[in-house]
Amino acid sequence: MSATPWAVGVDFGGTTVKVGLVTPAGRVAAVRVLPTAELRRPAQFADAVSQAVRSLVQERGLRMSRIAGVGIGAPGPVDAARGVIHSMVNVPGWREVPLARRLARRLQCRCVVDNDANCFALAEWRFGAGRGADDLICLTLGTGLGGGLILDGALYRGASGAAGEPGHMVIDPRGPRCGCGRRGCLEALVGTAAIVALGRPALRRSAHLRRLVRAHGGRLMPRLIGRAARAGDPHARAVWAEIGARLGVGVANLVNLCNPERVVIGGGIANNWSLFAPAMRVTVRREAMAGSARAVRIVRARLGDYAGIVGAAVLVWEDR
Ligand SMILES: [Zn+2]
Structure with a gap:
């Protein structure tokens, strides 16, 4: 029996809520996947997650006393110290929800919450591409751009828990409008919408990309621009080179500010790593x-789909 107990990590995503039992070595031993649409109210969420935790623990023949606690990674601003979710991106009805307390009451164990990007950073730091580094910047590249900072060997949350939002560093005040209302944030320059915007002129020039888009329901998506680029389409390749260069400007600013040993980049868009990383590295240099x-070394994240679960479990261990 190991000294570190197991923990449960909950990854609250836009489509699914994943509840996973995590071993002390950071391995996800078992998972329950619940549809987010059915857990829209905080009470529904707390009930369903408690039930999932109990059944996972029972199924493995463990007792709740072997579980260090339950960590939850939520998509939105969180007061980690008080365990309160301020609001959730894309999930209405969550305002100032004391989720940690509500879950702890149901499960009679320690519960902690933080935002999902911080959980991602904790996971990659402890068990992934950031292992062994004391100063680490983690970025998740998808619809938006999230981030987490590990500084001096600990997650850095800042004065009010809002640190680590590289997506809203303003790179160009006259740039495209960002979801936050400002202009030219890094997220507005490299997020999914920006990739699609860069892809439109490419679509006019590339018959190959037009064929791909037609064959996939007529909607231009980053995934298709990636496919065209991997097949050698020069217009699609130029889109990713531009995304890499823009991302490189953001990473260079972060590197100047924090002097990290490593920058770890994950998220769905990082699947196009070989297409944007060369331009990004040139720009950072x-x-x-x-x-x-x-x-600094700039590397791709390693943990994939379960990073959110593992990171939420690390949250429990780090909080002790
Ligand atoms: Zn913004």
């Missing part, structure tokens, strides 16, 4: 201060 640029 050019735009970051020499001392920091030399010290």
